[in-house]
Amino acid sequence: MITIFFATQTGNAEESAENLLKHLTEGGLTARTKTLYDYQAGKLAEEQVALFVVSTFGDGEPPDDAIPFYAGLQTLAEGSLPGLKYAVFALGDKCYDEFCKFGRDIDAQLGRLGAERILATEECDLDQDVKLPPWADQLIPLLAEKAGAV
Known part of the structure; x- marks a missing residue:
């Protein structure tokens, strides 16, 4: 099973996850x-594939949720x-010094x-609707191969 996790402050990351x-x-x-919001990090060990669609709030902070x-x-x-496969789609605002920092932090952790x-992590600044389709198109064959057509 592929799980698309999202974290959002204004709803953009949730819409991108959908x-x-x-x-x-x-x-x-x-x-x-x-x-x-209510997902315990320790449960990631039970996931096969985790895709993270996350926004950065303020100056590099994770969204409240x-x-x-x-x-x-x-x-x-x-x-x-060691058994988890993942990718990160990060949303941010280039007006802030720490653009997409939460997405980069998730990737590093x-x-x-x-x-x-x-x-590779895809970083977006109000262009997620343009960047998501080609990123997803790259993911599909990789996920089919890695997850055995989950």
Whole structure:
């Protein structure tokens, strides 16, 4: 199963997660969306593929709904997620010095935990509707290969 996690302050990341879900299912993959609001970071070990569609709030901060998840992610032991495959689609605002920092932080933490990145992080500034379709198109064959056509 592919899980598309989202964290949003204004709703843009949730909308992008729903659009990603549509692309993946049209590409023949089975996926679901889930908010990071009430998701415990330790449960990532139970996931096969985790796609993160996350916004950055303020000056590099996670959205309010993702603060508990991110705090939990930082407490997991190094190398504790070797079976997880992931990718990050980050939304931000270039007016801030820490553009898309939360997306980069998620990527760095997952790498520290031993998860396997399957596609480079895509960073967006109000152009997520333009960048999401080609990013999703790159993901579909990679996910089919990595997850055995999940």
